[in-house]
Amino acid sequence: MALDATTKATLEAALVAAAATTICPICGTDGLELLPGVLLIPLQPDAKELSLAGAQSPMCLRGCRNCGYVAMHCMGILDPWLKRDLRTNTPDHPWD
Numbered sequence: 001m002a003l004d005a006t007t008k009a010t011l012e013a014a015l016v017a018a019a020a021t022t023i024c025p026i027c028g029t030d031g032l033e034l035l036p037g038v039l040l041i042p043l044q045p046d047a048k049e050l051s052l053a054g055a056q057s058p059m060c061l062r063g064c065r066n067c068g069y070v071a072m073h074c075m076g077i078l079d080p081w082l083k084r085d086l087r088t089n090t091p092d093h094p095w096d
Contacts (some may be wrong), residue, residue, distance in 0.1 A: 002036055002037055003034070003036055003037060003038065003060075008034055008036075010076075011034060011060050011078070012034055014078045015034075015060075015062075015073065015078070018078060020073065022062075024064040024066065025069070025071075026039050026064065026066040026067050026069040027064060027066050027069070029064060029065070029066040029067070031064045031065035031066045032062040032063065032064055032069075032071060033062060033063060033065060034060060034061070034062050035060075035061040035062060035063050035070075037061070037063075038058050038059065038060060039059040039060075039061055039072065039074070040056040040057070040058055040059075041054050041056060041057045041058075042054060042055075043055045043056060043057055047050075051080060057074055057076055058074075058075040058076070059072040059073060059074055059075065060072075060075055060078070061073075064082070067092060078081050
């Protein structure tokens with residue numbers, strides 16, 4: 001799925017709020033940038049049986065402009081940041 005400009009900006013802000021660096025751990029360049037899509041990783045219920053029909057974990061990806069390294073960020077972990085008003089670090093919904 002492609003990221004629209006609003007979703008991309010929200011993810012970038014959530015990564016900044018979560019203190020995710022843009023420095024590549026491989027080459028040291030300040031060059032990690034958000035890639036334009038989401039990767040869905042199937043979650044396996046156990047290691048004995050392969051199943052593609054179960055739950056999935058969406059990942060946003062950042063790639064290094066210099067060496068091509070790719071970092072994955074679990075959107076489920078970023079979810080609390082995505083649900084916050086990132087200017088004030090307060091919930092932007094009534095259930096928190």
